[in-house]
Amino acid sequence: MPSRSLNVLLRAFIAAGGVLLVACGAGPTTAAKPAPSPPPTPVNCSERLSGGGPLQAHLTGLGVSGDKLLVDFDTSTPGYLVLPQASTDFIASPSGLPVHLAGSSGASITLRHVPSGTFAGNRDLKPAGSVIKEARILQDFEGVLTIGIGLSRPACLGAPAPPSVTRFVVGF
Numbered sequence: 001m002p003s004r005s006l007n008v009l010l011r012a013f014i015a016a017g018g019v020l021l022v023a024c025g026a027g028p029t030t031a032a033k034p035a036p037s038p039p040p041t042p043v044n045c046s047e048r049l050s051g052g053g054p055l056q057a058h059l060t061g062l063g064v065s066g067d068k069l070l071v072d073f074d075t076s077t078p079g080y081l082v083l084p085q086a087s088t089d090f091i092a093s094p095s096g097l098p099v100h101l102a103g104s105s106g107a108s109i110t111l112r113h114v115p116s117g118t119f120a121g122n123r124d125l126k127p128a129g130s131v132i133k134e135a136r137i138l139q140d141f142e143g144v145l146t147i148g149i150g151l152s153r154p155a156c157l158g159a160p161a162p163p164s165v166t167r168f169v170v171g172f
Contacts, residue, residue: 059111059119059145060166067131069109069149069170077168081110088150093139101150102126103133109170114145131172 061072071077088101090108123137131152139146151172 056113056115056143057111059114060121062119062121062123062125062135062137062147064125064127064130064132064135067172069132069135069147069172071109071111071147071168071170073114073166073168076165078111078113080112080168082170083108083110084154086154088134088148090138090148093144093146094141099136099138099148101134101136101148103150103152105151105154107149107151107170107172108138109147109149110139111145111147113143114140116140116142116145119145 057073057075057078059071060074061070063070063072084105084107086105088103088106090099090101090106091097092099117140119137119140123140125135126133127135132149133152134148134150136148137145138148149172
């Protein structure tokens with residue numbers, strides 16, 4: 001686990017439009033701390049840091065293809081944080097309501113600098129026969145977009161395909 005000061009630095013980097021990827025590492029699974037409304041608890045994964053993202057990118061598409069989540073934008077992929085977790089329980093924002101997605105483990109993707117309320121497509125995907133059992137927009141507020149993903153198996157992020165100009169692909 002990173003030190004507290006490194007954690008603060010990483011979060012500041014993400015808030016400034018940077019990119020943080022979380023990928024599988026070796027070692028025992030980290031136990032979740034019990035709480036009535038817990039934030040996502042990551043499975044034991046190491047962190048990798050990259051940079052990039054436009055000042056503003058409109059979400060234009062959300063889809064699933066096999067074990068990949070496809071996220072489309074009008075310009076280029078904004079800064080994002082991908083965080084695997086041990087359950088499919090999430091908290092919607094800004095409502096604070098609990099959300100349970102299909103599957104046995106999960107992940108969340110938080111994207112920055114995405115204008116709120118502009119996506120008119122399907123906000124809750126339930127593909128059949130996929131590793132991804134459900135993908136739902138959990139937050140679309142004040143330029144922050146969070147997508148919760150319910151998975152059929154414990155999943156750390158596979159090496160993501162490099163973002164194209166307009167499509168971000170996350171494989172599990």
